[in-house]
Amino acid sequence: MTPDATGMDAVIDAVTAVLLIVGALMSLGAAIGLLRFPDLMSRMHAATKPQVLGLFLVLAAIGLQMRELWVWPVLLVAWIFQLLTVPVSAHMVGRAGYRTKHLHPELLSADELEAVVLRAAGEQASAGEEPAEEKDEEAGKQP
Amino acid sequence: MACNEGSPIVKDLVLIVTAVILSLAAAGAIYRIAVGPSLLDRVLASDVLLAILGAALAIDMAVNRHLNNLVLLVALSLIGFIGSVTVARFVADRRGQVNDS
Numbered sequence: 001m002t003p004d005a006t007g008m009d010a011v012i013d014a015v016t017a018v019l020l021i022v023g024a025l026m027s028l029g030a031a032i033g034l035l036r037f038p039d040l041m042s043r044m045h046a047a048t049k050p051q052v053l054g055l056f057l058v059l060a061a062i063g064l065q066m067r068e069l070w071v072w073p074v075l076l077v078a079w080i081f082q083l084l085t086v087p088v089s090a091h092m093v094g095r096a097g098y099r100t101k102h103l104h105p106e107l108l109s110a111d112e113l114e115a116v117v118l119r120a121a122g123e124q125a126s127a128g129e130e131p132a133e134e135k136d137e138e139a140g141k142q143p
Numbered sequence: 144m145a146c147n148e149g150s151p152i153v154k155d156l157v158l159i160v161t162a163v164i165l166s167l168a169a170a171g172a173i174y175r176i177a178v179g180p181s182l183l184d185r186v187l188a189s190d191v192l193l194a195i196l197g198a199a200l201a202i203d204m205a206v207n208r209h210l211n212n213l214v215l216l217v218a219l220s221l222i223g224f225i226g227s228v229t230v231a232r233f234v235a236d237r238r239g240q241v242n243d244s
Contacts, residue, residue, distance in 0.1 A: 016205060028164050055198065100183070
């Protein structure tokens, strides 16, 4: 917290301002993506921007403003925690979205989950248990 | 606090600009929560809303030079994780019945 007289403080303030505004623009980009993208998968693509890159920029701004070295590991831990939890929840939401057919298949360039889902449905159908009927019913309803 | 004389103007400018940007972003996310066609869209939009709140907390910390909100930031990401994973499991369990609610 002791600014030197060489103008370093102004430079750090300017860099911090840029980092904060770009970090806020990530949130705005995510909101615009949420409003304009057609289906769940592409909205998920937009939604990860403030969660990872936006948080990184803003935490870097905090580290620059605090001007103490011990702050950086704490901020890094906070960011890594976010980095560990976000992909897992996105994975769950994506799988649930795929299973409930919340996607436009014509927008996908590759669908590697389709074979797995079909094979799992086939195994359950060959087992001839109660969940198989539910799956067949769902498959028949889907165009 | 030993600030130079140009700092308060930059501080106010950054605060106003980021407040406007984050307000617009939150409005968009809330609109998606309101009209989102499916439950998963709403979950995703509420995740984005949590990220916007976290960004606001972090901007407050950076501008005012304190670290009081850092624990709150970590707790916020934990809440978002638990919430979206729970709802995703819930949707996956009852698939085929409540697609569009």
